Amino acid sequence: MLRPFFLVIKIHKYEIIYSKSSSYSFGNSCFIYKLYKHCFCGAKVELKNITKKNGWLFDWKFEFKQPARDVYKLTIVNNQTVIQGLISLEVKADHVYMHLVESASFNKGKAKVYAGVPGNLVAFACKLSFQRGHEGNVSFYSKTQLIQHYIESLNAMHVGGRIMIIDTTAALKLINKYFPL
């Protein structure tokens, strides 16, 4: 299984937000892009193929239309047209809320092409949280069965119910793992 270096870029205009976010033990290079809402045509083309028919589980077009949310795509450096994964984030008053994270169909299951796509996107959310002055705090809802897995893999904390939080310490660990200097 390939493990590429990732790079995060905001979608639509393909503006590189983070250059060379070399990911932990990855062999290639990747980008994360943000899909810009103000220049809609580019994003529309981008999202044209993000359909359930193509193996995507969530309605990313709907996600993109939400004014408070930002959608980022993950690509490898050598091929920035193929989306490896998507993330939808909302910057709240004191943290970043992770609405959705999804790997492309070919990065799902045991026979995935690239490993580390969701981990990289979550690390990106932590990085964004630091940039927005929220000290790396990221929250998300978890399935009950996956709470323990998130505690072990992301060092996330279970606040109660289905709420999970990645705090400053855990965020720093993730950033160091996926975006080493």
Add this chain to the structure above:
Amino acid sequence: MKKKNIELDVDFIGGHGSLTKADELAISEFIRKDKEKRKLKEFRKKAAAKRKENTLLKSP
């Protein structure tokens, strides 16, 4: 023994809708407490270092 790092192994996260007001408040409360805890820990660390420094200076 060193704890083994587990890789995040999921195909997707989320899809449970937006945060409710109550959950948002719970998160804010958690973050506030976490911040306080870290500050206190840092303060204690600094105080301990200062105490150690003072004892070293006093000792002949």
